Amino acid sequence: MSSNQAVYRRQWRLLWIFVLLFCAGRQVKADDAISFATRVAPLLQQQCVTCHDAELAEAGYRLDTYKHLVRLGDGSPAVIAEKPDKSKLFQVLIHEDENSRMPSESDPLPDTSINLIRNWIQQGAAFDGASEDQLLSSLLPKTEHPQPPKNYPAAIPLSAIAFHPSQSQLLVSGYHEITIWNLKGELVNRITNQGERTYAIDIHPTLPHVLTASGTPGVTGEVRIFNLSTGALASVLATADEVIMDARYSPDGNTIAVAMPDGSTRLIDSKTGSEKRQLLGHSDQVCSVSWHADGKRLATASRDHTAKIFDCQNGLSVATFTGHTKSVNDVAFVNHDQAVSVSDDGTAQLWNADNGKRMREMARNKTPILTLSIAPEKIAVSGALETQWFKRDGRQSIKRFTDSDAWTTITVFDSSGEIFAAGTQSGEIVVRQKEQEPIRFNAIPGR
Ligand code: HEC
Incomplete structure (x- = not known):
């Protein structure tokens, strides 16, 4: 081969390399790398x-x-x-x-x-x-949320509350955070990187994991899990284009039920984050979900004026309660086959969870009933004007009281049922413990 030929070939090779590089460069541009x-x-x-x-x-x-x-x-x-x-x-x-x-x-x-x-x-x-x-x-992409203000310029309504596993602290919905208070009303911790408003806080039955449902109305909704000891974000389990109102661990902690704004309820594996099942049947936002103690059935309350019971193993709706005339705000099982639901229609209803038939109207108010909590021996229903405690069979009223001029928006019992904490629309918490004078404080940092 003459030296001329060799140079000629080398030049051709170089030219080809340029052409290939050029094309490769273009291809990446036209067809962005998929993450x-x-x-x-x-x-x-x-x-x-x-x-x-x-x-x-x-x-x-x-x-x-x-x-x-x-x-x-x-x-x-x-x-x-x-x-x-x-x-x-x-x-x-x-x-x-x-x-x-x-x-x-x-x-x-x-x-x-x-x-x-x-x-x-x-x-x-x-x-x-x-x-x-x-x-x-x-x-899953973990959006960073803005830092909450150190001191709040104004009070915000409380929309979620849970007892710390120690039973001596309360986790409360804040603005872009969960605030943690002792029962004297001192702020002891803050978990940040959270959606704007929090609608549900639930603690894993055995692990130090905090499950939250949150969002910005009309814009976005999310379910997150945080480490309770470190406050670090562990995972984002679900997202939606509207706030997510509720998310709850099953009694064994293995499954999470998520109340979706589209009317579905998602069952998510709490370890892998994968979706196990969708429970379909509501025609509007699901406001509340509540597990049966056997972990096999789930009660759901919806804006569509109904509450339902689902069999989580086959995903089918077992019963529908149609006795409310407005949005159903909260629901829970009170024993093996009975459920209680509360509604904007001002009533609390006890019904049969196997067939959806009404058993008893427990309360009828002129103003909405927003929330209910269950203790081993009692049921608490709270709303605009007052809280009422009933015996667990829903038949006998034990006590009624008005704690605040503001509406009671959220309540919780500790695990023994001896301590009852209620949060209001004006940001106040009232803690009642046996016959002691109630303790009141604002769960609003800086106020
Ligand atoms: C409802 C359960 C289910 C879902 C959901 C599912 N798979 Fe499968 N997958 C199976 C079963 C069952 C088999 C075995 C099928 C067979 O032997 O013909 C299988 C087999 C496979 C295999 C063949 C494995 C082998 O060694 O030949 C692949 C690959 C696979 N799945 C990928 C996927 C992908 C990708 C998805 C999601 C797009 C998916 N699967 C979703 C149940 C499922």
Whole structure:
């Protein structure tokens, strides 16, 4: 080969390299790199992880972490970078045989989702989270919320309250935070990075985890889990385009029921964050959810004027109570087969949880009843003007009292049922303990 020819070839090679580089550069621009963490993981989490997590692992295949999802149960690759058509993870989405197509037992994914996975594999199936061992649920984008003011310029209505597991402190809804107070009314801690308003606070039955439902009315809603000891955000479990009014741990702590603004209730695995089931039937926002002690049934209250009982194992509605004429604000089981609900219609109703038939009207007021709490021996129903305590069978009134000029918006008993704390629309907390004089304080930092 003459030296001239060699130079000529080298120049051609260089030119080709330039052409290739140019095209590659353009392709990335035209077709932005798809993030696994923010786009692929949430999709797989919602659609696939229920059947392919550590517990179930259908076909021996796990999809709950990146490290797992790239390999099938037999160790062969499920994802081959840049070759979607050869990747099992993609093949199963478009399988012609309905029995082998994923997600199993449902409609195929929409084209946009199928294309997302195809393009992600085509681009190299890269991982962009912190660790390939991370559960996909922990990769959900965690919006940082604004810091709350150190001292509040004005009082805010209280909308959520819970006893600390020690029973000697109260967790209370704040503005972009949960405030923690001792029973003398001293602020002892603050958990920040929380949605604007908090509508529910629940503590895990055995772990130091705080579950919250929150949001900004008309804009956004969220369910978050925080570490109670450190205040650190652990995960974001659900989001919506309207506030989420309630979220509760099942008695064993393994499942979380989330009251969604679209009328559905979601059952979410509290460890993996994957959705186990949707409970459908309400036609408007779900305001409250409450577990049966057996962990198998769930009561729901809705703005659609009804309350329902669901069987969580098959997802079916067992009973519907239609005896209210306005939004149902709160509901709870009072014993094995009876439930109580309270409503904007001013009534508290006791009904049969197996068939939805009314058993007794416990209270009828001219103003709304907003909230109810259950203790081992009592039921408390509170609203605009007063709180009433009933015996647990709902038949006998024990006590009625008015604690404040402001409406009582939220109440809770401690685990023994001896301490009762009520929060009001003007930010005040009233703590009643046996026959002692009630303790009052403003659960508003700086006021
Ligand atoms: C309702 C439960 C369920 C859901 C949801 C589900 N799968 Fe499956 N998956 C199965 C079952 C059952 C099998 C075994 C099917 C068979 O043997 O034909 C399977 C098999 C697979 C396999 C084949 C594994 C192998 O070794 O051949 C892949 C890949 C897979 N699923 C991916 C997915 C993806 C991706 C999703 C979400 C888009 C998903 N699955 C959602 C139940 C489910």
